[in-house]
Amino acid sequence: MEMTPWYDKTDPSSIESYGRQMIGKTFRSIYEGAMASGRIHTIKEDKATYMARHADKNYKGGVGNLVEECWFGYRANSDAQADFPEAGVELKVTPYVETKKGFRAKERLVLTMINYMEIVKERDFEHSHLWEKAQLMLLVWYLHEKGMSDMDSTVDFVQLFTPPEEDLEIIHSDYQKIVAKIKAGKAHELSEGDTLYLGACTKSSSSKVRRQQPFSDEPAKPRAFSFKNSYMTYVLNHYILPGKQTYDPIIKHGKVDDFEDFVESRINAYQGMSERTLRQRFNLSQPSKSIYAQIVFRILGVKGNHCEEFEKAGIVVKTIRIQKNGKMKESMSFPSFRFQELADETWDDSTFGNYLRDTRFFFVVFRETPDGEYYLSGCKFWNMPYQDVEYGVRKVWQQTHDIIKEGRLVLTPDNRGRISNNLPNASDSPIAHVRPHGRNREDTYPLPDGTHLTVRDTGTGRGTWPNTTVFTKQCFWLNNSYILCQLKDIIL
DNA sequence: GCATGATCATGC
DNA sequence: GCATGATCATGC
Numbered sequence: 001m002e003m004t005p006w007y008d009k010t011d012p013s014s015i016e017s018y019g020r021q022m023i024g025k026t027f028r029s030i031y032e033g034a035m036a037s038g039r040i041h042t043i044k045e046d047k048a049t050y051m052a053r054h055a056d057k058n059y060k061g062g063v064g065n066l067v068e069e070c071w072f073g074y075r076a077n078s079d080a081q082a083d084f085p086e087a088g089v090e091l092k093v094t095p096y097v098e099t100k101k102g103f104r105a106k107e108r109l110v111l112t113m114i115n116y117m118e119i120v121k122e123r124d125f126e127h128s129h130l131w132e133k134a135q136l137m138l139l140v141w142y143l144h145e146k147g148m149s150d151m152d153s154t155v156d157f158v159q160l161f162t163p164p165e166e167d168l169e170i171i172h173s174d175y176q177k178i179v180a181k182i183k184a185g186k187a188h189e190l191s192e193g194d195t196l197y198l199g200a201c202t203k204s205s206s207s208k209v210r211r212q213q214p215f216s217d218e219p220a221k222p223r224a225f226s227f228k229n230s231y232m233t234y235v236l237n238h239y240i241l242p243g244k245q246t247y248d249p250i251i252k253h254g255k256v257d258d259f260e261d262f263v264e265s266r267i268n269a270y271q272g273m274s275e276r277t278l279r280q281r282f283n284l285s286q287p288s289k290s291i292y293a294q295i296v297f298r299i300l301g302v303k304g305n306h307c308e309e310f311e312k313a314g315i316v317v318k319t320i321r322i323q324k325n326g327k328m329k330e331s332m333s334f335p336s337f338r339f340q341e342l343a344d345e346t347w348d349d350s351t352f353g354n355y356l357r358d359t360r361f362f363f364v365v366f367r368e369t370p371d372g373e374y375y376l377s378g379c380k381f382w383n384m385p386y387q388d389v390e391y392g393v394r395k396v397w398q399q400t401h402d403i404i405k406e407g408r409l410v411l412t413p414d415n416r417g418r419i420s421n422n423l424p425n426a427s428d429s430p431i432a433h434v435r436p437h438g439r440n441r442e443d444t445y446p447l448p449d450g451t452h453l454t455v456r457d458t459g460t461g462r463g464t465w466p467n468t469t470v471f472t473k474q475c476f477w478l479n480n481s482y483i484l485c486q487l488k489d490i491i492l
Numbered sequence: 493g494c495a496t497g498a499t500c501a502t503g504c
Numbered sequence: 505g506c507a508t509g510a511t512c513a514t515g516c
Contacts, residue, residue: 418497
């Protein structure tokens with residue numbers, strides 16, 4: 001068997017070029033190669049045990065440990081120290097997935113645990129433990145395919161990565177926001193949506209575990225610094241994969257003190273202008289449904305309805321119209337869910353729960369005046385407060401989940417051709433509800449295997465609706481009254 | 493006037 | 505063609 005040349009562990013580019021020789025190999029073959037070479041002495045287990053352990057979804061080390069042991073030949077450890085201390089390089093083996101729209105990172109990239117008691121003593125970002133870990137990483141990407149063991153995935157890309165200067169500004173201020181929250185005794189209220197590229201993600205073996213924090217008696221969930229999924233998706237598409245289209249950045253050159261402050265003040269410079277005036281100002285032709293979003297992006301000086309920073313941060317722009325009567329006309333909808341997927345999830349790793357935990361929103365508010373025109377009135381970055389997600393939305397989610405999973409869905413046809421259901425309504429919760437969201441009633445998803453709809457016999461319903469195993473697409477909505485309440489501080 | 497079921501419209 | 509954001513419509 002051919003011996004792969006060893007590498008210089010003090011030299012980043014040597015580590016990278018040695019790492020590149022993994023490209024095209026499966027993790028299984030990396031293991032087999034290591035065993036055949038007789039070079040690796042740290043693995044005492046037999047093949048079957050080792051394989052089973054590393055292929056286990058619950059074994060967090062997974063293929064990362066395998067690469068460390070079998071390719072680079074050092075024993076995997078969870079030391080706080082860098083993986084290649086002499087070179088200052090951290091090894092990260094990370095999956096990506098294929099979607100209908102291209103490729104995205106499968107996960108956030110976990111960098112290092114946050115030690116609440118110690119981090120508040122750190123001098124500054126440049127001297128932080130985090131920066132030590134994140135300033136130079138060897139990213140090893142593999143495609144995760146559904147239903148396939150990662151052992152059979154091949155290494156596709158290997159590349160040294162340092163966050164570019166313009167990202168560093170934002171990462172730096174994310175770090176400060178997280179530390180400030182801990183210093184304010186609010187470690188238990190940390191949320192991934194608080195920040196832009198760098199997040200404080202939960203990290204523990206069970207959702208019950210709690211850690212001590214320095215300035216409050218309230219125990220907090222253990223968390224780690226991570227690059228958000230949206231950021232890693234951008235890194236993958238922008239720096240790793242060739243030929244991906246890019247979006248305009250808002251900050252084109254120079255530095256700004258704080259990204260969000262900058263964006264808010266840009267928008268606020270147009271406060272008080274009507275939709276019509278803004279449309280003329282930016283040469284936008286006929287008003288359409290997306291006119292308000294178009295205005296926002298034109299003000300921010302970017303083409304299209306996307307921008308680089310929002311993509312990286314996973315920021316979702318929501319334009320909000322408040323009517324003369326002071327109410328929001330509509331609640332806020334989200335993508336419809338697949339019933340089977342919802343039934344298979346638990347709250348802690350639910351699609352909707354994670355979306356709310358991870359997403360930062362940028363609300364831009366237009367208000368209707370007595371003349372019937374809408375005027376730009378203000379804006380704010382927002383993410384849902386911890387309690388509202390974990391108690392308020394959770395209740396609605398759980399109720400919906402249980403009804404679908406247990407096959408307790410009941411439809412009641414009325415005498416005007418409409419069919420009501422027993423999923424949580426807006427009047428059942430101050431925060432969220434469930435409503436249809438498809439092309440029309442016939443736009444459906446299948447119900448979980450073995451369940452079907454119960455149609456209540458109301459006299460009009462009998463025999464009208466066949467026993468069916470599909471149901472009109474539904475989604476979670478945030479109540480308009482709730483959103484309005486969250487906007488209180490910017491609505492004069 | 494609101495709640496809720498139903499549907500439209502745009503962009504990818 | 506569909507996902508997603510946005511909006512309509514009507515009975516209570």
